Amino acid sequence: MKNKTILCFAAHPDDLEYSCTATLHLLIKEGYEVIYIIITNGENGFKMGSLPPKERVAIRRREQIEAAEMLGVKETLFLDYKDGFLDYTEELRARLTGFIKKYKPEFVFVFDPANGEFDSLNLFHRDHRNMALAVFDACFAAKNLWMYPGEPHRIKTLYFYGTRKPNCFVDITEHIELKLKLLACHKSQFPDFTKIEQYIREDICAVHPEYKYSEAFRKLDIVQKI
Numbered sequence: 001m002k003n004k005t006i007l008c009f010a011a012h013p014d015d016l017e018y019s020c021t022a023t024l025h026l027l028i029k030e031g032y033e034v035i036y037i038i039i040t041n042g043e044n045g046f047k048m049g050s051l052p053p054k055e056r057v058a059i060r061r062r063e064q065i066e067a068a069e070m071l072g073v074k075e076t077l078f079l080d081y082k083d084g085f086l087d088y089t090e091e092l093r094a095r096l097t098g099f100i101k102k103y104k105p106e107f108v109f110v111f112d113p114a115n116g117e118f119d120s121l122n123l124f125h126r127d128h129r130n131m132a133l134a135v136f137d138a139c140f141a142a143k144n145l146w147m148y149p150g151e152p153h154r155i156k157t158l159y160f161y162g163t164r165k166p167n168c169f170v171d172i173t174e175h176i177e178l179k180l181k182l183l184a185c186h187k188s189q190f191p192d193f194t195k196i197e198q199y200i201r202e203d204i205c206a207v208h209p210e211y212k213y214s215e216a217f218r219k220l221d222i223v224q225k226i
Contacts, residue, residue, distance in 0.1 A: 004032045007105040009096070009135045011127035012042040012083060013064035017183040018204065019161035020109050021071055022172035023215045027107075028072050035103055036068055036076040037096075039131050044083040048188045059188050067185035088130040094148060096138035101150040110135040112160035112218050123162060132160075139222075158220040166216035169208040176205065176213040 006027060010016045016024075016036060024034050042064075043056040051059075061078060068076045079095065086092075100108070113132035118124050136158075141147045143154040159168070172179060180197055190196050205213040 003104045003106060004030075005103050005105045006032050006034045006107045006109065007037060007099065007103055008034060008109040009037050009039065009111075009131060011039050011086065011111065011131040012045060013038055013060045014042070014045075014067075014183065014186040014189055015111070015128075016109070017067055017179070017186065018200075019111075020159070020215055020217070021067075021182050022175040022179045022213075023159075023170045023217075024073075024109070025071060025175055025178060026170065026172075032106075033074045034072070035105075036064070036073050037079065037099060038064060038076065039079045039092075040081040040083040040086055040127055041078070042083050046188050047191055056188070060186075063186045063188060067182045070182055070185065084125075084127060086127040086130045088134050092130075092134045093138050093141065096135055097141045097148050098150065100138055100142035100155065101148070101153050104153045106156045107159060108135065108139060108155050108157075109159045109161060109217075112163035112165075114160070114218065115162065115164050117164060128162070143222075154224065155222055157222065160218040160220065161215070163216065163218040165218050166207070168217045168219035169211065169214045170217070171208075171211040171213075172205065172215050173212040176201070179205070 008016050028034060041057040042060040043053050046056040065076055111128045111132040113136045115124060139155055143152050145152050180200060184193055207216045208214040
């Protein structure tokens with residue numbers, strides 16, 4: 001029996017709400033179980049007042065849990081790395097490989113490691129880049145018998161969000177309000193949510209001529225040739 005599990009990796013709370021929640025909603029309706037893995041605490045992206053780091057971490061975590069529960073995510077894991085200081089280390093790759101071997105996902109959603117234009121400080125900053133590379137390498141390591149302990153697992157498909165070279169567009173026109181509702185859970189990020197709503201409608205999700213709103217991915221099927 002096919003394991004209908006999806007692992008979604010994000011560098012920060014709210015990354016997935018920007019990128020792929022409407023698509024995940026459709027997959028959940030098909031019977032998939034979704035697991036979130038949030039790698040950094042997001043405490044340095046806090047925009048609502050001056051609070052100590054522990055309070056910022058707690059607020060961002062509550063906001064992410066609220067959004068995940070609203071979507072119907074089965075489990076949300078927080079890896080507790082410091083926001084803005086994520087390094088690609090062997091320890092990180094080993095942890096991520098362990099999650100892939102444990103949950104045995106069919107699909108993995110993650111930021112696109114092939115993005116290299118460096119034309120946006122927000123999109124291409126350190127946490128996104130290092131997280132994306134580590135997850136990509138963990139997907140390779142997870143299918144290897146010898147690199148790490150545990151039963152090997154080969155995922156079927158990688159869905160890269162935040163990509164500059166999309167080859168897969170999901171029509172989310174009927175689900176744009178849900179996407180916005182989920183993103184609005186991250187209240188600490190949005191002093192004026194009306195600006196973010198406009199950005200989502202007119203920029204982020206207006207990327208395909210046939211759909212009023214869509215989510216875009218670079219889809220990579222993992223084909224076993226030998």
